[in-house]
Amino acid sequence: xxxxxxSGERKLLPASLVGALEERFADRFQRGEAVLGQHGSxxxxxxxxxxxxxxxxxxxxxxxALVKLxxxxxxxxxxxxxxxxxxxxxxxxxxxxxxxxxxxxRVLAVHTEDFDCVVQPGVRREELxxxxxxxxxxxxxxxxxxxxxxxxxxxxxxxxxxxxxxxMKDAVLSLEVVTPQGEVIRTARRARKSAAGYDLTRLxxxxxxxxxxxxxxxxxxHPVPDTISAAVCSFATLGGAVDTVVQSIxxxxxxxxxxxxxTKQMIAVNRWSKLDYPEAPTLFFxxxxxxxxxxxxxxxxxxxAEANGGSAFNWSNLPEERSKxxxxxxxxxxxxxxxxxxxxxxATDVCVPMSRLAECxxxxxxxxxxxxxxxxxxxxxxxxxxxxxxxxDPDAPAEMEEVEAINAKLIERALAMDGTCxxxxxxxxxxxxxxxxxxxxxxxQMRLIKRAFDPQNLLNPGKIFTx
Ligand SMILES: Cc1cc2nc3c(=O)[nH]c(=O)nc-3n(C[C@H](O)[C@H](O)[C@H](O)COP(=O)(O)OP(=O)(O)OC[C@H]3O[C@@H](n4cnc5c(N)ncnc54)[C@H](O)[C@@H]3O)c2cc1C
Numbered sequence: 452x453x454x455x456x457x458s459g460e461r462k463l464l465p466a467s468l469v470g471a472l473e474e475r476f477a478d479r480f481q482r483g484e485a486v487l488g489q490h491g492s493x494x495x496x497x498x499x500x501x502x503x504x505x506x507x508x509x510x511x512x513x514x515x516a517l518v519k520l521x522x523x524x525x526x527x528x529x530x531x532x533x534x535x536x537x538x539x540x541x542x543x544x545x546x547x548x549x550x551x552x553x554x555x556x557r558v559l560a561v562h563t564e565d566f567d568c569v570v571q572p573g574v575r576r577e578e579l580x581x582x583x584x585x586x587x588x589x590x591x592x593x594x595x596x597x598x599x600x601x602x603x604x605x606x607x608x609x610x611x612x613x614x615x616x617x618x619m620k621d622a623v624l625s626l627e628v629v630t631p632q633g634e635v636i637r638t639a640r641r642a643r644k645s646a647a648g649y650d651l652t653r654l655x656x657x658x659x660x661x662x663x664x665x666x667x668x669x670x671x672x673h674p675v676p677d678t679i680s681a682a683v684c685s686f687a688t689l690g691g692a693v694d695t696v697v698q699s700i701x702x703x704x705x706x707x708x709x710x711x712x713x714t715k716q717m718i719a720v721n722r723w724s725k726l727d728y729p730e731a732p733t734l735f736f737x738x739x740x741x742x743x744x745x746x747x748x749x750x751x752x753x754x755x756a757e758a759n760g761g762s763a764f765n766w767s768n769l770p771e772e773r774s775k776x777x778x779x780x781x782x783x784x785x786x787x788x789x790x791x792x793x794x795x796x797x798a799t800d801v802c803v804p805m806s807r808l809a810e811c812x813x814x815x816x817x818x819x820x821x822x823x824x825x826x827x828x829x830x831x832x833x834x835x836x837x838x839x840x841x842x843x844d845p846d847a848p849a850e851m852e853e854v855e856a857i858n859a860k861l862i863e864r865a866l867a868m869d870g871t872c873x874x875x876x877x878x879x880x881x882x883x884x885x886x887x888x889x890x891x892x893x894x895x896q897m898r899l900i901k902r903a904f905d906p907q908n909l910l911n912p913g914k915i916f917t918x
Pocket of ligand 1: 494529530531532533534535536537540541552572593594595596598599600601602603604605606607608609610611659660661663664665666781784785875876911
């Protein structure tokens with residue numbers, strides 16, 4: 452069940468469409484090799500698939516105009532944010548127009564009293580937090596890459612803070628969307644809750660650009676906590692680290708962040724980020740709250756860690772120390788892949804109920820012990836979500852086959868534990884067969900929704916499932 456590319460017809464751009472796009476978008480309509488390459492290659496193991504052209508949108512009107520022109524010419528549109536998705540989600544499998552949303556990058560409003568903001572979809576998560584810095588608010592969702600808010604909404608992304616603050620499904624309050632017919636709709640108002648009809652917001656969140664193009668996002672924000680404490684703790688065994696997390700969650704400790712890194716990942720992190728942490732299974736923690744509340748959380752977790760073979764906590768309380776720590780965690784994917792020069796990465800993404808996490812990680816770790824492809828384990832274990840990062844020799848097809856087999860075994864294991872094949876990366880091209888294995892005939896209902904919303908199959912065709 453590897454990532455197969457759905458076969459479909461590639462239609463040349465008609466001259467009339469090219470003329471109309473040149474007239475409407477001028478130099479924001481591009482067909483140069485470098486630009487096509489940038490929009491057709493992926494962060495992971497998928498082959499490059501070039502679009503026929505790239506259009507840079509600057510407004511909702513631009514998106515409407517493009518949709519109408521492409522619908523009339525029957526040419527697909529593939530929305531593109533920062534291109535950091537892992538499962539070939541933004542790959543133009545049958546060509547078409549890659550619609551680059553990165554220039555729609557304005558923060559339109561911040562409502563400090565309501566703890567929300569309205570942004571264009573090309574705003575990147577780090578820039579949003581820079582914008583919010585002086586207002587005592589922050590946006591917690593932090594995939595390792597500096598992704599766009601539109602891309603993150605479309606993959607239902609999460610990150611290190613999800614254990615406390617939720618994922619994009621919790622963060623998005625409302626969307627402005629351009630439909631495949633070129634209509635502009637708003638899925639909700641700014642109220643914190645609503646029972647007004649179908650929850651279209653949550654339907655578009657995670658739809659990977661297949662149902663509509665997001666042109667505005669209203670996001671829930673959070674107050675910056677009074678006290679933030681981060682710590683690193685190494686363990687004698689990987690099992691001890693996992694047990695500490697599971698027990699902390701079961702004791703209802705409101706961990707803000709808890710990330711696991713196995714020994715090989717710690718070796719990679721030290722090498723890549725020039726650090727000198729103990730090279731042993733490790734947890735990165737962060738605690739948020741009032742000083743007293745943080746002290747209470749820390750005390751509980753310390754006791755649990757000690758009982759599970761943890762060392763003393765190594766604290767990073769100054770903001771610059773904390774950002775160094777989390778920068779190292781965010782760079783962990785590149786650290787792991789680049790342990791081998793010229794290697795390409797493959798990141799798995801299962802998520803299981805907390806009660807099965809220790810077993811799932813232990814069995815996966817045992818599989819990796821006999822793998823000939825270098826691999827590390829890291830993940831957002833507070834949610835039951837972890838990744839294996841493989842560092843694959845692109846010139847050794849046998850390695851790709853071996854990784855496919857290990858990934859298949861891992862997903863089967865997660866499904867047998869009532870987990871999922873993807874905690875946060877989405878389905879894209881790589882997990883389509885696994886989606887069916889996971890949800891069976893529910894996928895037929897998804898197909899009905901896609902056909903009803905986009906009968907022409909104009910938007911990001913060939914993703915999530917084949918029609
Ligand atoms: C080093 C690294 C670490 C990562 N860590 C995490 C992690 O911790 N958690 C996590 O969730 N992910 C992680 N990712 C994956 C990636 O960052 C996320 O999937 C992110 O949400 C993709 O955002 P993007 O802006 O790059 O979107 P893209 O890759 O450009 O697009 C992703 C999907 O969204 C669609 N899309 C983009 N913009 C729009 C729009 N405006 N309207 C409609 N559809 C749109 C595209 O068609 C595509 O289907 C990581 C990736 C890397 C490289």
